[in-house]
Amino acid sequence: MRLVMMRDLAWLVELADHGHVTETAASLGTSQPTLSRALARLEDELGVRIFERLPTGVEPTPDGETVIEAARDLVGRHDLLRAALAHRLSPETGLVRLAFLDSMATTLVPRLLRAFHASAPGVKVVLSQEPTHHIHRDLERGVVELGLTMDPAPGQAWLPVRRERLVVVVPPTHRLRHRKRVDLIELADDELVTTPAGFAHSALLEGLLAEAGVDLRVSFESADLATIEGLVAAGLGVAVVPEAFAGQSGSIGLALASPGATRTIGLTWRTDRALAPPAERFVAFVRARTWDED
Numbered sequence: 001m002r003l004v005m006m007r008d009l010a011w012l013v014e015l016a017d018h019g020h021v022t023e024t025a026a027s028l029g030t031s032q033p034t035l036s037r038a039l040a041r042l043e044d045e046l047g048v049r050i051f052e053r054l055p056t057g058v059e060p061t062p063d064g065e066t067v068i069e070a071a072r073d074l075v076g077r078h079d080l081l082r083a084a085l086a087h088r089l090s091p092e093t094g095l096v097r098l099a100f101l102d103s104m105a106t107t108l109v110p111r112l113l114r115a116f117h118a119s120a121p122g123v124k125v126v127l128s129q130e131p132t133h134h135i136h137r138d139l140e141r142g143v144v145e146l147g148l149t150m151d152p153a154p155g156q157a158w159l160p161v162r163r164e165r166l167v168v169v170v171p172p173t174h175r176l177r178h179r180k181r182v183d184l185i186e187l188a189d190d191e192l193v194t195t196p197a198g199f200a201h202s203a204l205l206e207g208l209l210a211e212a213g214v215d216l217r218v219s220f221e222s223a224d225l226a227t228i229e230g231l232v233a234a235g236l237g238v239a240v241v242p243e244a245f246a247g248q249s250g251s252i253g254l255a256l257a258s259p260g261a262t263r264t265i266g267l268t269w270r271t272d273r274a275l276a277p278p279a280e281r282f283v284a285f286v287r288a289r290t291w292d293e294d
Contacts, residue, residue, distance in 0.1 A: 005041075008038045019059070021036060050068070092122050094123055095276075096146065101265075102223065102224050103225040104148055104265065128144060132151065149265070149268050156271060161266055162265045163262050164264075165242070170190075171236075171238075174252065184258060185212050191237040192219065192238060226249075229245045230249040
């Protein structure tokens with residue numbers, strides 16, 4: 001069984017519209033024998049005679065009318081598909097699929113998207129908020145093209161975008177609330193509110209605590225840093241969060257003495273395939289600017 005070529009179907013529609021092989025071949029920029037062979041291929045594949053050859057041209061047979069109607073529909077759908085893909089892949093009007101961590105939803109992401117939209121108003125950015133391991137998974141599956149994470153995965157590019165200071169947040173009644181700066185060792189008797197194991201933020205915090213020689217008992221876990229800050233404000237423990245989260249619900253933010261008390265956010269993507277032009281434009285835009293905290 002041979003596959004019907006889309007070109008042959010498009011030529012069939014043209015022939016039905018013109019009603020004459022010679023005129024149709026001229027309008028298509030091909031030879032009459034080439035067009036005749038294409039028609040013969042279709043008739044052989046479908047097992048029906050599509051046109052009656054007359055001295056004045058060609059006329060569709062009853063079976064041919066059915067074939068021509070279906071061909072018009074298929075060619076039209078194919079044209080729409082190509083137009084939709086061209087629109088989606090255009091660096092001016094295309095689509096970018098971006099995944100990011102929940103903790104960036106009110107800080108980096110709005111700032112970045114506002115600037116990008118001003119530069120490329122026709123490009124649509126589809127967003128999803130996910131933990132790091134889900135972002136890496138969706139990149140591998142092709143569900144998203146770009147991700148904003150705290151660490152790269154093997155085989156993925158990673159462009160550092162922004163470094164954020166980490167602070168300790170304590171309840172408004174905490175014994176250290178009037179301090180400007182604290183060392184993690186001073187929190188040894190406190191309970192910790194943090195993200196679950198496996199989250200990039202947890203891994204970062206574990207490294208800071210190990211460096212300080214502190215092992216805090218975890219009282220509550222949440223995947224959302226804004227929720228963590230709220231639990232701290234309610235007196236349910238202390239936490240280490242990006243500085244932008246301090247005080248949102250009434251907690252007190254204290255600078256950390258640890259020199260490594262920062263997190264770096266990077267833009268990541270797969271390297272085994274080329275990015276679509278809209279995603280390439282997004283990466284180039286992010287690369288050309290500075291996004292660090294003031």
